Amino acid sequence: MSDKVLHYCPGCTHGLAHRLVAEVIDELGILERTIGVASVGCSVFAYDYFRCDFQQAAHGRAPAVATGIKRVHPEAVVFTYQGDGDLAAIGTAEIVHAAARGEQITVIFINNAIYGMTGGQMAPTTLVGQATTTTPQGRAPERAGYPVRMSEILATLDGAAYIARMSLHDPLHVGRARRAIRKAFEVQLKGLGFSMVELLSSCPVNWGLKPIEALHWIEQRMIPSFPLGELKNTAGVV
Amino acid sequence: MKGLEAMGEAAIRAGCRYFFGYPITPQSELPEYMARRLPEVGGVFLQAESEVAAINMVFGAAGAGGRVMTSSSSPGISLKQEGISYIAGAELPCVIVNMMRGGPGLGGIHPSQSDYFQATKGGGHGDYRLLVLAPASVQELADLMFEAFELSERYRNPVLVLGDGLLGQMMEPVRLPPEQAVAPPNRPWATTGARGRAPNLVSSFHIDPAELEALNLRLQEKYRTIRAEQTRFAVEDPEGDARLFLVAYGTAARVCRAAMRRARAEGIPTGLIRPISLWPFPDAAFEQVMERALGFLTVELSLGQMVEDVRLAVAGRRPVEFYGRTGGMLPDPEAIVERLHLLWEKVGVRHG
Numbered sequence: 001m002s003d004k005v006l007h008y009c010p011g012c013t014h015g016l017a018h019r020l021v022a023e024v025i026d027e028l029g030i031l032e033r034t035i036g037v038a039s040v041g042c043s044v045f046a047y048d049y050f051r052c053d054f055q056q057a058a059h060g061r062a063p064a065v066a067t068g069i070k071r072v073h074p075e076a077v078v079f080t081y082q083g084d085g086d087l088a089a090i091g092t093a094e095i096v097h098a099a100a101r102g103e104q105i106t107v108i109f110i111n112n113a114i115y116g117m118t119g120g121q122m123a124p125t126t127l128v129g130q131a132t133t134t135t136p137q138g139r140a141p142e143r144a145g146y147p148v149r150m151s152e153i154l155a156t157l158d159g160a161a162y163i164a165r166m167s168l169h170d171p172l173h174v175g176r177a178r179r180a181i182r183k184a185f186e187v188q189l190k191g192l193g194f195s196m197v198e199l200l201s202s203c204p205v206n207w208g209l210k211p212i213e214a215l216h217w218i219e220q221r222m223i224p225s226f227p228l229g230e231l232k233n234t235a236g237v238v
Numbered sequence: 239m240k241g242l243e244a245m246g247e248a249a250i251r252a253g254c255r256y257f258f259g260y261p262i263t264p265q266s267e268l269p270e271y272m273a274r275r276l277p278e279v280g281g282v283f284l285q286a287e288s289e290v291a292a293i294n295m296v297f298g299a300a301g302a303g304g305r306v307m308t309s310s311s312s313p314g315i316s317l318k319q320e321g322i323s324y325i326a327g328a329e330l331p332c333v334i335v336n337m338m339r340g341g342p343g344l345g346g347i348h349p350s351q352s353d354y355f356q357a358t359k360g361g362g363h364g365d366y367r368l369l370v371l372a373p374a375s376v377q378e379l380a381d382l383m384f385e386a387f388e389l390s391e392r393y394r395n396p397v398l399v400l401g402d403g404l405l406g407q408m409m410e411p412v413r414l415p416p417e418q419a420v421a422p423p424n425r426p427w428a429t430t431g432a433r434g435r436a437p438n439l440v441s442s443f444h445i446d447p448a449e450l451e452a453l454n455l456r457l458q459e460k461y462r463t464i465r466a467e468q469t470r471f472a473v474e475d476p477e478g479d480a481r482l483f484l485v486a487y488g489t490a491a492r493v494c495r496a497a498m499r500r501a502r503a504e505g506i507p508t509g510l511i512r513p514i515s516l517w518p519f520p521d522a523a524f525e526q527v528m529e530r531a532l533g534f535l536t537v538e539l540s541l542g543q544m545v546e547d548v549r550l551a552v553a554g555r556r557p558v559e560f561y562g563r564t565g566g567m568l569p570d571p572e573a574i575v576e577r578l579h580l581l582w583e584k585v586g587v588r589h590g
Binding site: 031032033034035038047050051052053054055056057058059061064065066068069070071072076088093094095096105230 | 256258282284286287288290292293294295296298299300301302303304319320322324328415429430431432433434438439440441442443527
């Protein structure tokens with residue numbers, strides 16, 4: 001990672017997720033052939049923090065941009081870093097079809113159950129009953145539908161080789177998340193297909209919680225809706 | 239050779255090795271041609287899940303240094319506008335083909351020129367311009383397609399080749415440009431993996447307003463250069479005696495050529511101005527004939543879009559009239575000649 005000071009809010013786990021991805025890239029010794037794709041949202045400045053080539057994509061289109069890059073440089077390691085608004089709402093088609101094609105890219109999917117950058121509106125991943133600025137009385141399924149579980153959806157696709165959902169709420173889970181990220185990159189390095197790691201992350205500011213409370217909220221509220229684990233590992237990467 | 243196939247072959251000979259597209263009538267033979275040919279030359283054809291995805295794949299491939307194109311037709315081009323704006327903002331080279339069909343909405347599948355505004359005035363959001371080339375024959379489809387790649391790289395700007403279904407389906411003899419050796423791309427800005435150099439960033443995002451203004455000012459400077467260097471047109475005036483000028487591009491220009499001959503046989507000294515670059519618009523063509531011109535009749539396969547640029551170029555010095563058909567209907571040469579007669583009565587007789 002670069003020396004630049006992170007712009008993320010106090011208690012946000014984006015910085016942690018960045019650190020894990022950067023450590024895995026260093027461990028695998030692939031920094032000089034890695035190309036990242038930054039999405040629209042809080043993480044739009046991801047390219048300021050990673051010391052590899054980057055392209056910035058339109059909202060939701062990171063998997064399509066990554067596809068274009070990977071097809072030009074099959075030997076490169078290409079990853080996208082996307083939030084839940086980006087990946088599970090406006091970019092649903094792009095992520096589904098990149099996975100269906102078995103596109104040899106790695107996706108880091110940050111799920112914090114809310115729209116962060118635009119100021120706390122409902123996301124596709126917002127929990128039933130969760131209050132946001134556009135569901136002030138709490139998400140009511142009869143009006144606003146149900147949370148979308150992208151990892152489960154993508155795991156059904158033949159082109160997806162490795163799909164895992166991990167959490168960043170405590171050191172034990174951070175360690176597991178790190179191992180999953182490493183596996184996802186290894187899947188790409190071995191040319192086995194599409195790989196994605198969903199990371200349950202905090203958004204204390206938009207959730208209206210203190211940083212510590214936010215970590216508890218992930219554990220107590222999010223994990224029951226978004227069960228952790230490897231949803232697919234056909235690649236046999238251990 | 240069929241127009242669309244000539245375009246595909248010219249693109250490959252220009253070194254295009256990446257095509258991302260989505261089928262839509264009336265241009266599907268172009269992606270089909272690329273699907274067949276690109277693998278033969280070591281290239282990549284990919285049918286995307288949508289036009290939106292296709293243009294963003296183009297963004298990725300262009301940013302990664304690939305020589306890349308996409309093609310579509312009117313409703314599909316509307317979907318690509320988001321990506322085109324990003325590509326213009328990130329200053330990436332690529333070629334986009336629009337074989338226009340009638341609109342608005344789903345419209346129809348027959349030839350039209352009703353996307354002129356979208357092509358030349360923006361289309362997507364932001365202060366940007368595309369270089370827009372309008373061929374009028376299969377030979378020009380091939381030649382301009384070939385050149386489009388060179389121009390897009392010279393200016394690091396997307397180039398739009400604007401045709402229609404009639405040109406694409408037409409079969410005419412064509413001399414294809416020679417195969418261009420695909421030079422190792424010299425694109426120090428591209429994302430290729432930061433081996434032995436500082437990381438590259440391809441982005442159109444500038445949150446600092448001063449920085450964004452600087453980018454926009456720099457883009458305008460580039461557009462001024464393109465305007466000075468890339469204005470293209472043809473003036474057809476068989477006897478050098480024309481007093482009325484038809485103004486038309488693409489398929490409409492072909493119809494106008496027939497109308498010009500007929501009008502001349504009927505005693506109206508008529509010429510034809512054919513803009514080939516629609517942006518930059520060839521104002522110079524009008525200066526070239528202004529002294530002898532008594533009036534202009536713009537003919538389009540729309541209800542009047544390019545005529546606005548013609549009026550700007552003529553700037554009130556001569557009458558500018560308009561005739562257009564739309565929805566996929568073609569203008570009838572006789573109807574054009576009829577309007578030339580009316581204009582001639584108005585301006586020609588007075589002039590003696």
